[in-house]
Amino acid sequence: MSYQVLARKWRPRTFEDMVGQEHVLQALIHALENQRLHHAYLFTGTRGVGKTTIGRLLARCLNCETGITPRPCGTCASCVEIQEGRFVDLIEIDAASRTGVDDMRELTDNVQYAPSRGRYKVYLIDEVHMLTNQSFNAFLKTLEEPPEHVKFLLATTDPQKLPVTVLSRCLQFNLKRMTPEHIAGHLTNVLTAESIPFEEPALWLLARAADGSMRDALSLTDQAIAFGNQKLSASDVSSMLGTIDQRDIERIVNALVERDGPALLAEISRISDFAPDYSIILADLLSLFHRVTMEQVVPGSADNALGDAAQVQSLARTLSAEDAQLFYQAALIGRKDLAITPDARMGFEMTLLRMLAFRPGSDRRAPPAVSTEGSGAEGESRDEPEPAPTVTEPSQAVSALPSETNPELKPEPELTQSEPVPVQSEPQGYADAPADDAWLASIDAQAGSQPDYSESESESESEPEPEPEPAANTAVSSAHEVAQTIEEPPQLETAAEPASPEAPAAQIEDAPAPVVDGEFVWERDFRSLGIIGMPGNLASHGAMSRAEDTITLLIDEGHARLLNDRHEEKIVAALRNHFGDAIQLKIEQGDPGPNTPAAYEERQRKIRQSAAEDSIRNDPFVQSIVERFEARVVEDSIKPISDRPTQRSRR
Template identity: 75%
Template structure:
């Protein structure tokens, strides 16, 4: 006898032999036991999940000589003929090849004839969605009211293509895709009966490659047996499928977790010899990191769908939540980018290197900052050079305090000139210092009109101290070089500064009000206050963020950190180690840290900083609204203050 493939040899012969479709079998068994039989059944599902097999089993149950039963004997002539595919009253029709309306009319004409051998005439129509609309129309009346001796069993992989008029006339059963666990268990049973030696990882590779189809799994098993010369090994199955072993995935992840770059590149080089599909590898990594995250958030939720539940649980304990999220997002983006990379391996390597280089807590930004030797171009803009020279310029000019009003004279004259002529910056104007007397009479009309608020402005400057400190110019670098000392003695007689303070002064002016508002909250001086002095501990990143939402209490050498439930869920051992290191650096090596869940109250660093920020913001808005220069602009030009754009002068506080 010729060899029979496993998919046909191990086709289920009873309902008990079916794997993974218990919800369908339960309904059919109860219907057969109670004799509540419908005239039309529709079985849907992907390929190879048992649609046709259930149809043949149901035909045996209906025509077994022992009676209508969910357990056919399998020995009578009807059962044997149905099993062998030669039962005259079981008509199997392939709708993919017989789609015409004439074929359907022939079927409906023959429906009226009684069965020849069996109790029922069973029509098993496979891929019924391939019928044309005309065929469906010719079939509808017969499908709705067939003779008592006729049963219709329809099977399809695409029920969306069926007319709703057909769906409404059938009992529909959706067959599920086989899980890898079901497929691996069935393959274990089949190979044991066939006496084929196998390795457990090979079964999981076949189960995953089958993609939910038991028939595909058995066909791949046949191919793997021939490939491996009557035995199944994981390496042979991996080579046959063109994929990598689950152990290769494990080695890649271990290299990522350990931060071992050479081992990671060595592993990529090794698996590239098999010419794998890198998109499939990234999909495997995505599945793994997804299950790791589930295990971290909901312990015990990791299933054994891929035969690696223990590895997932161990990785969930070893990997931080931030790393798992970074790896998942990097693999997701890298898989999308594979289609546009010049080379698939290049894109795969870059994806893994991003995971390795940008892990949370890894100080990977320092090398680019000093890559040029000693003075990096990238570090210059980050050091904010603009504020640095300003204190130096201010400290270099204490001996000439009076010329501060003169730069304002120069700056005030420039906007007036720019209205009629276009000089950008009148730097070569040391000579005009001898000519201000003839030009001054041009400005008095403006000065006389605004004399009241200018006088109040000068009074505010004199009471606050140095004029420049309270009203610093934002663009004063080129102007400070021009003022001569002989014109500086006329602060009141020079009315031209009017336009300049209107546009430059409002931002720094509210600084004293801001500082006084920030200091409203009473805090003890001379001792460490958790919410006030937290930033001095130097805890950065995620540990600092989580700790800032907690309240600290100290009992001897034991410091208790009370954190609310939402933030405590994100706290892990790595975070606690960094917080403890900062505390020991401040209070001594004998300090012990204990964390507990609860309500931290209002005295947390995060809440304190939020109150400080709101106070500064409110003070800044109030100061802008009360500023006489701003009021004058609003009145003269019918302007409006956009309060959403007001920001407190954070840099001046430092």
């Protein structure tokens, strides 16, 4: 008889043989015991966790000759035929190869026929998510209301691809991934029954490599048995998988904990002979330091998922919390850097050396001095680094100023705090300069006396200090003051003050005479009426005339259409509040002309804007900047202060 692989030989024959899917098995067992059976079941989960196996077991439970039971006999004709895969009423369909609508129509046509041998005709459709939309549409009605003698068992690894109409018609069970403990325990039972000698670390290597799949674990075990000549050792399994043993991880961590650099490099050299995946090694280190931190924060929380609970608990007592965090972060960053390092081993070594070198409390010695011939201090090293010179960083505002005499600035000479810079007063050549140009005069005077235009030695204060400050503080202070002056000129706020309502007549183009009713000017004093919202907006576009107690508003047709009774009531209420209760309002449509509050406010806004632009344009401070630095005024950015209440209140 030919050899049968472990994955098929050790396929579960009863629900009790299943490993790690108790939440699914419990629901199915109770449903079978109480005869509460659904017509369609959907089993989802990753590969190799038992979806098809549970479907076949459920078919046996439904068709066992002893009756519907969660514990089929396994000896009757139905159980034997299902176990051997030749039961005529168990129709297994591979949806990945039969995706067409014609295949689904053939299935639905045969559903109506009664089972030949068993109690139920069971359709087991594997990888059902591979069906096309047309196939699902042809299958929906049958799936929703199948005959009494039909049960549908669907299995898929990707339930997100199933239409919601299919999901809503099925009883869904999600099978979990196998944990390393479950896999290692099951492999122990299998290898013991097969009389295969094994080492426990080898089982944990296989359990982690299986990545949650019991079938993959059994297949890898078959491969490892052949590789190790009918025995499983950790070294053989590690070589087969291209990974390193958990004991290698333990030796690396021990070298880090003991600060043993030579041992660490020797261990890296040894494991590099196996050509391992260094990213996986760093992932194992990350998992280890994560579990160590959990054990430190919550004692007793370390599990034996990787068979190293004792090592985790020992490291949690040995390592400090900051060491564990440092190792974790270094491994995390090193794993990202592996993709861009020239050599994977070099990146791995650098990650571990970073953990070793920058661990808190480690010695930080400077490299040994190079010995010269005739020196008596050969091999000595400097324990104390020389103090670094203090370099003043010039302000960006000063370094950005162009020079008329020297457009290319020379590099600033190195300054130390032992070189005081004299504080200069205002040059006499600019004694009659405007107050706004004092700082510019100071810069120009020092630029003429110092050819390399060193900003760090300029000074903008007009009065000398009693004692000169160190160069670093002087340069930073001067640059800071110059930057502040450029960023917020002291005269701008005064120059942008709004113009007086009594502006020269030349600035007002065709300004009409205001309509005066006693002391009340309609277009000028309209806002004092307190009409807000939509009524105020509409009334501001009208011209007012008064005849005794009747006030007439002449409004253009476009705004008059928007007026309604509620708006007129608010306007009348405001007018009566100001002129008396006898006032009546009359609305007329027509051209209101320029005597409207809206037109008056627009004219005033233009006057203020024009005055602000003229004030900026004629300001001697601004003219000095424009002339000396070839600057220009962006007129669109000029706003009267009265038009910027938020900025004025903030300043």
